[in-house]
Amino acid sequence: MNSEGRPTQPQIATPLAPQTFTGARALQIHEALIFDTGRLDFTGVDLDPPKPFTPRLGGLERKSEIGLPGLSEPETMRHYVRLSQKNYAIDMGPYPLGSCTMKHNPRLNEKMARLPGFADIHPLQPVSTVQGALALMEELADWLLKLTNMDAVALTPKAGAHGEMCGMMAIKAAISARGEAETRKVVLAPESAHGTNPATAAALGFSVRAVPAGADGLVHPEAVAAALGPDVAAIMLTNPNTCGLFERDIVEIARLVHEAGAYFYCDGANFNAIVGKVRPGDLGVDAMHINLHKTFSTPHGGGGPGAGPVVLSSRLAPFAPVPFLKREGDRLTLVEETEGTQSFGRMAAFHGQMGMFVRALAYMLSHGADGLAKASEDAVLAANYVRVCLNDLFSSPFGDRICMHEVLFDDRWLKDTGITTLDFAKAMIDEGIHPMTVYFPLVVHGAMLIEPTESESIVSLTLFIATLRDLAIRALRGETERFLGAPYYAPRKRLDETAAARKPVLRWTPPEPIED
Amino acid sequence: MRYLPLSLQERDDMLLRIGAAAIDDLYADAPRDALLKGPLDLPLRKTEPEVERRLAALAAKNVAAGAAPFFVGAGAYKHHVPATVDHLIQRSEFLTAYTPYQPEISQGTLQVLFEFQTQVANLTGMEVANASMYDGSTATAEAILMAHRVTRRRKALLSGGLHPHYAETARTLSDMAEDEIAILPPDPRASEDLIGALDSGLSCVVVQNPDFFGNLRDLTPLAEACRAKGVLLVVVVTEILSLGLVEAPGTMGADIVVGEGQSIGNGLNFGGPYLGLFATREKYLRQTPGRLCGQTVDADGRRGFVLTLSTREQHIRREKATSNICTNSGLCALAFSIHMAMLGETGLKQLALINHANAVSLAEALEKTSGVEVLNRSFFNEFTLRVKGSAAQVVEGMAERGVLAGVPVSRLLPKAGLDDLLLVASSEVNTDEDRAAFVTALTEELRA
Numbered sequence: 033m034n035s036e037g038r039p040t041q042p043q044i045a046t047p048l049a050p051q052t053f054t055g056a057r058a059l060q061i062h063e064a065l066i067f068d069t070g071r072l073d074f075t076g077v078d079l080d081p082p083k084p085f086t087p088r089l090g091g092l093e094r095k096s097e098i099g100l101p102g103l104s105e106p107e108t109m110r111h112y113v114r115l116s117q118k119n120y121a122i123d124m125g126p127y128p129l130g131s132c133t134m135k136h137n138p139r140l141n142e143k144m145a146r147l148p149g150f151a152d153i154h155p156l157q158p159v160s161t162v163q164g165a166l167a168l169m170e171e172l173a174d175w176l177l178k179l180t181n182m183d184a185v186a187l188t189p190k191a192g193a194h195g196e197m198c199g200m201m202a203i204k205a206a207i208s209a210r211g212e213a214e215t216r217k218v219v220l221a222p223e224s225a226h227g228t229n230p231a232t233a234a235a236l237g238f239s240v241r242a243v244p245a246g247a248d249g250l251v252h253p254e255a256v257a258a259a260l261g262p263d264v265a266a267i268m269l270t271n272p273n274t275c276g277l278f279e280r281d282i283v284e285i286a287r288l289v290h291e292a293g294a295y296f297y298c299d300g301a302n303f304n305a306i307v308g309k310v311r312p313g314d315l316g317v318d319a320m321h322i323n324l325h326k327t328f329s330t331p332h333g334g335g336g337p338g339a340g341p342v343v344l345s346s347r348l349a350p351f352a353p354v355p356f357l358k359r360e361g362d363r364l365t366l367v368e369e370t371e372g373t374q375s376f377g378r379m380a381a382f383h384g385q386m387g388m389f390v391r392a393l394a395y396m397l398s399h400g401a402d403g404l405a406k407a408s409e410d411a412v413l414a415a416n417y418v419r420v421c422l423n424d425l426f427s428s429p430f431g432d433r434i435c436m437h438e439v440l441f442d443d444r445w446l447k448d449t450g451i452t453t454l455d456f457a458k459a460m461i462d463e464g465i466h467p468m469t470v471y472f473p474l475v476v477h478g479a480m481l482i483e484p485t486e487s488e489s490i491v492s493l494t495l496f497i498a499t500l501r502d503l504a505i506r507a508l509r510g511e512t513e514r515f516l517g518a519p520y521y522a523p524r525k526r527l528d529e530t531a532a533a534r535k536p537v538l539r540w541t542p543p544e545p546i547e548d
Numbered sequence: 549m550r551y552l553p554l555s556l557q558e559r560d561d562m563l564l565r566i567g568a569a570a571i572d573d574l575y576a577d578a579p580r581d582a583l584l585k586g587p588l589d590l591p592l593r594k595t596e597p598e599v600e601r602r603l604a605a606l607a608a609k610n611v612a613a614g615a616a617p618f619f620v621g622a623g624a625y626k627h628h629v630p631a632t633v634d635h636l637i638q639r640s641e642f643l644t645a646y647t648p649y650q651p652e653i654s655q656g657t658l659q660v661l662f663e664f665q666t667q668v669a670n671l672t673g674m675e676v677a678n679a680s681m682y683d684g685s686t687a688t689a690e691a692i693l694m695a696h697r698v699t700r701r702r703k704a705l706l707s708g709g710l711h712p713h714y715a716e717t718a719r720t721l722s723d724m725a726e727d728e729i730a731i732l733p734p735d736p737r738a739s740e741d742l743i744g745a746l747d748s749g750l751s752c753v754v755v756q757n758p759d760f761f762g763n764l765r766d767l768t769p770l771a772e773a774c775r776a777k778g779v780l781l782v783v784v785v786t787e788i789l790s791l792g793l794v795e796a797p798g799t800m801g802a803d804i805v806v807g808e809g810q811s812i813g814n815g816l817n818f819g820g821p822y823l824g825l826f827a828t829r830e831k832y833l834r835q836t837p838g839r840l841c842g843q844t845v846d847a848d849g850r851r852g853f854v855l856t857l858s859t860r861e862q863h864i865r866r867e868k869a870t871s872n873i874c875t876n877s878g879l880c881a882l883a884f885s886i887h888m889a890m891l892g893e894t895g896l897k898q899l900a901l902i903n904h905a906n907a908v909s910l911a912e913a914l915e916k917t918s919g920v921e922v923l924n925r926s927f928f929n930e931f932t933l934r935v936k937g938s939a940a941q942v943v944e945g946m947a948e949r950g951v952l953a954g955v956p957v958s959r960l961l962p963k964a965g966l967d968d969l970l971l972v973a974s975s976e977v978n979t980d981e982d983r984a985a986f987v988t989a990l991t992e993e994l995r996a
Contacts, residue, residue: 062850066663066889075895077630079976082905089904090764090926092795094897099670102892108632112660112886116641119656123640129649136551137644140596146634149607154620155819156955157611158947164609165818171606178588190682190820193862193874201724231862231872235693237726240867278577309575314582333637333879334657335647335839337682337821353720369962377720381623381685381713381808382819394603400593403549405584409571410554416574417562434574458652467650472863489553490562517847522652525847529651532844532856536833538676539666 060523063114067540070101076108099542118523119334120466126488126496130438130469130481131226131274133304133326135411140398141330141391150390155382159365165386166364170357172393176322176343179404181313184349186342186356188384192301193228195321195340196268198353198379200236202319202344203266203295205351205376216265216294222251224275224473226299229268238265245475249275249430249440253284260292270299271315272306272436274473275429276415276481286316295319295348303327304485305412305437308405318345324385328392339388350374355383410486411437414493418484421497425504429476437485443478451507451515453478458518458526463499549593611952613816617982619910621930621973622760622955623684623711623786624819625811627899628977633813633886637879647875651854652846657878658853661841664885671791671888672805673798674827678838680881681824681873684808685717688754688784690837690871691804691826692718695752695780696727697835697870703728704752705745708735709759711786712960718754734964736923736932736957738763743773752780752804757797758790761957762927762971771801780804787811787973788825790928792900804828813887814880823880834860837871899976903929907974910983914972917987919994923969930973932957935994939970942993951989 055062087093103111120127127134145151153162173185186202189195200219207216219233222243230240243259246252251269267289271279279285286296298312298320304327312320324339325332332338344352354375355366370377399407412435419439423432427445443453457467457480469481484493506514519525554562559571568574575583594602613626620626637643641656648654648661661679668677681687692704704722706715706729715731722729732740738759746753753774758764767783774781783797785807791797797805809823810816828836834857842856862869891899907929911922914933921934935942939956946953957969974983 063659065659067666070889070892072893075892075898076890077895077899079895079898079902081898082902085905085908087904088908088911088924088926089794089928090766092764092766092926094791094793094795096796096799098792098796098893098896100667100888100891100893100896102894103889105630105632105890108886108890109636111889112636112642113639115656115659116636116639117656118653118659119641119645120650120653121641121644122646123644127646129646132646134644134646138551140599142638142643144600144603147604147607148612148614149604149610151815151817152612152614152626153610153818154613154618154624154626154816154952156622156624156959157613157620157952158944160944161611161947161952162818164606167609168603168606175590178590190686191873191875193872194682194686197872201720204724226874227862227864227866227869228872228874230867231865231869234867234869235721235872236724278575280577283579283582306575306578308588309584310578310582311584315579331643331879332646333643334645334654334660334882335878336680336875337877337880338875339821368959371963377723378713378716379686379720380683380717380820381711382683382822385820386818387821390603394599397591397594397599397602398551398596399549401587401590403552403593405587406549406552409574410552410559412574413554413559413562413566413571416566416568420566434568434576436574457650461650461653466653469649486552486554490555490558492553519652523655524652524850524852527651527846527852527854528844529854529856532842532854533859536840536856537843538662538833538840538856539669540662 059117061114063111065540066101066103066111070103072097072101074102076102076104125464126492127466128468128482128484130483131301131472132469133483133485135329135485136487137329137331138395138398141394144394145387145390150386163364166357168393169389170364172389175396176341179307179311180320180343181311182343183346184344184352186344186352188353188379189321189340189342190380190385191336191338192321192323192340193232195342196228196232196299198342199297199319199321200232201376202348202351203297204236206348207265209374216263218263219265220259220267222269224273224475225268225270226274226301229299233268249277250280251285253281253288256285257288260288264292264294266295266297268297268299270301272302276435276438276440278436282315290316301326302437305408307408308401309408318348324388324392328395330388330391337385337388339385351376353377353379407486414484414486414488415439417493418482418497422500425501438481438483440476441480442476446507449507449510450512453480455515455518456503456507459503459515461519462521465496465499617951617985619954619972619974619986620952622971623713623808624816625787625973625975626816626977627811627975629813629815629887630890632890633883636886637883642882643879648855651852655852658841660882660885662843662853664881665841667885667888668825669827672827673796674805675830676833677827678836679841680876681826681838682877683820683822683824684786684806685714687806687824687826688714689718689721691782691806692722692752692754693871694804694835694837695782698832699751699778699780701749701751703750704754705750706731707742707755708732708740709738709761709763710754710756710784711760714784734961734966736761736966736969738765742770746773746777746779748777750779752782754782754784756784756786758787758928758930762924762931764794764926764928767797767800782806787928787930789900789903792896793904794928809884813883821877821880823877823884835870838873839876902976906976906978907931910972910974910986913983913987917991929975930971933970933972934968935970938967942970945993945996946989949989949992951985953986
């Protein structure tokens with residue numbers, strides 16, 4: 033009964049339609065590039081020319097054509113609306129991208145971020161004229177510190193990976209302050225870590241020593257102890273980890289790391305599983321970044337912007353980057369200079385992703401402390417529900433055990449079907465569901481990492497599960513055609529990524545003129 | 549809770565199916581004594597109107613740029629953004645999509661990025677551009693790292709005309725990566741001798757145009773000198789609109805052009821999110837940081853787009869990665885691209901011309917004001933004033949008179965002894981009345 037509980041009955045149409053003259057298929061319209069349709073001598077913005085004046089450009093006037101086509105306002109609307117219709121988004125359906133966390137994006141957050149008092153203020157206007165913005169940053173910091181039980185927060189990092197950089201810079205500064213810059217040059221990272229972890233460590237002049245995970249997908253204290261030594265600066269551990277598991281021995285690992293004189297950097301990418309349930313500060317963490325878009329729902333906009341504030345323990349707090357907030361009675365100021373502090377310096381021009389701070393705080397206030405805990409619980413509940421509803425068909429790399437907010441399967445169950453994880457993912461597209469994260473974490477062969485999040489209703493979860501079961505059964509029955517040619521119904525069929533990389537075409541160029 | 553769809557009954561049914569007695573059984577791997585027993589000392593949930601009231605109260609304590617004659621620049625600029633731009637970026641399919649990992653159902657985002665890359669390459673006069681970075685300052689730091697990789701040298705020279713925050717950002721990363729960096733002293737009159745400072749041990753020279761103090765300069769001789777010594781020329785543009793009127797860095801011989809794209813399509817947002825622009829020569833493509841979108845074909849031979857050359861990136865090569873970056877400013881790039889598509893070549897040039905005209909008009913008025921000196925011989929929409937006494941005090945005083953007058957140089961360079969210098973930016977949003985208000989407030993302030 034693979035369709036048990038399926039709330040809607042799918043109808044399969046038999047396509048016998050003729051080719052269209054335009055190549056369009058009703059709402060699926062080919063959309064030209066603006067460079068094909070726009071005109072250099074046209075603008076869609078009304079601008080009155082200035083009164084005659086004497087330019088003062090020092091003879092550096094641009095002489096050549098730039099090559100920027102202009103569109104009228106209706107053309108602009110149509111171009112971008114049509115393009116938007118070729119995108120999948122969380123507002124359209126399930127987006128179970130494990131480790132990326134695609135949850136509901138409340139529009140209240142957008143409305144608040146667009147208040148002129150937040151959206152239309154300049155980072156360098158007088159501090160007396162931005163007291164509300166600084167108060168908002170202080171309030172956000174207070175939430176982050178209480179939710180993590182940490183001592184300081186650096187708001188400036190502009191994304192999760194930038195936050196990693198910030199945390200590791202604080203660690204490097206602390207080690208230098210101890211006079212151990214020359215001796216502690218190694219960072220431990222589990223094999224299952226996000227690629228950003230080793231990349232960050234390497235960028236800061238550390239060498240990376242891998243820590244193997246156990247057969248249960250967890251990092252074990254013995255493995256950490258074996259890798260530790262007087263040359264180790266820090267460990268970078270993700271919790272919950274990228275296999276969707278809570279690192280059971282995290283407190284013991286933290287103790288070992290501290291005993292060895294090293295620091296514990298926690299990759300907080302999966303903090304959304306434990307907000308309001310467990311505080312990283314209680315686990316022995318020294319630094320952790322928080323992806324505001326994942327945990328506190330700031331929309332990801334097709335790949336950013338993000339925001340990656342970093343919380344720091346008392347041992348690292350003095351090294352936090354500038355600028356940081358300082359309260360003097362009822363007045364807030366910004367410390368912009370490192371002089372007189374142990375701050376490691378500046379990470380970006382201004383104060384961070386203010387627009388994201390507003391959205392995150394609006395989300396926190398809407399949920400409250402109780403609602404944030406419930407969101408974590410529901411995310412974990414939904415992942416485990418998916419797990420038990422699929423575990424008779426799909427194979428689990430580390431045995432069938434309780435997971436956190438995401439559930440990890442591998443491709444052993446597809447052995448001998450001729451179907452790969454990628455084929456399965458593309459078939460999900462035809463069913464109207466965004467594929468899960470595939471081939472990550474790298475330690476698992478043919479990984480499929482599913483993160484339903486707390487946003488899915490029981491109706492949606494049930495349909496999602498039924499669809500994956502239907503697909504799995506068809507795969508196991510040998511209906512390979514459904515998979516190998518998928519997607520059949522997307523705006524594009526499989527795209528040739530090898531060709532794109534071999535001879536990169538990264539910009540439009542004018543067509544060659546035809547010779548007479 | 550309006551954001552959480554599961555009812556209590558549904559939660560119980562799900563727990564039953566899982567075989568757990570209580571929700572905390574799902575947290576069995578967490579240390580027992582670390583599991584919180586109840587809500588933290590933080591507010592409980594608020595209704596939508598309550599949240600609106602709370603945040604509106606905070607917003608009301610700030611003076612918005614649109615609410616006063618506004619002349620603040622120094623790396624972030626107040627420009628008008630057409631309503632169409634903000635409407636389009638709020639479409640669900642753009643706003644609530646993730647990184648286009650599944651290109652078949654992400655062609656909207658991908659085509660926009662391809663168009664964006666073309667716009668940025670054309671604007672900067674370079675061969676290729678990436679699909680955006682965090683902001684101009686971090687893009688500058690990444691450009692230096694890229695120059696190190698390309699030249700296999702590890703020393704950078706930064707002009708004293710570079711935005712001080714950009715220089716600090718680059719220095720932090722350089723210090724941490726144990727690379728060498730030299731930053732020349734502040735250069736309000738653009739008189740430093742960069743060519744004389746060149747040596748063959750440098751990976752790159754970083755120079756801003758228009759510079760932090762607003763000066764424009766011809767970089768062609770510097771580019772030639774750099775080429776002779778195998779040094780890359782990194783050109784930073786913090787006011788990207790200037791390229792509607794000023795010669796492109798690529799035409800002047802730049803090897804890498806980085807910029808802050810906030811001016812086109814994006815608001816001030818108190819410093820972020822902004823939009824880092826990054827363009828370079830095609831031969832350095834595989835050393836370029838950040839995301840790249842490439843054109844290809846699908847199984848039916850139709851044109852399509854994918855993220856490409858990801859073998860440079862952290863998720864494949866890990867500690868050998870080109871950078872640790874794993875995202876871009878996708879939505880800000882979309883806003884930039886839409887605004888740029890509406891402006892087109894004609895509109896961009898016109899908008900840039902209006903900015904320059906307004907700045908010239910203000911400078912001319914100030915040159916007639918006693919106690920004030922305009923330092924720049926040439927500029928785009930921002931210039932430096934020398935005032936009597938402390939520029940910081942002048943700005944505070946003018947704010948009390950209802951005019952947001954600019955940025956005192958001492959705010960970014962407190963130890964440089966430039967306390968009497970004031971950066972003033974003027975854009976298309978400033979009216980004749982705004983400029984008159986500026987001159988009046990400044991005159992009164994200097995007299996006070």
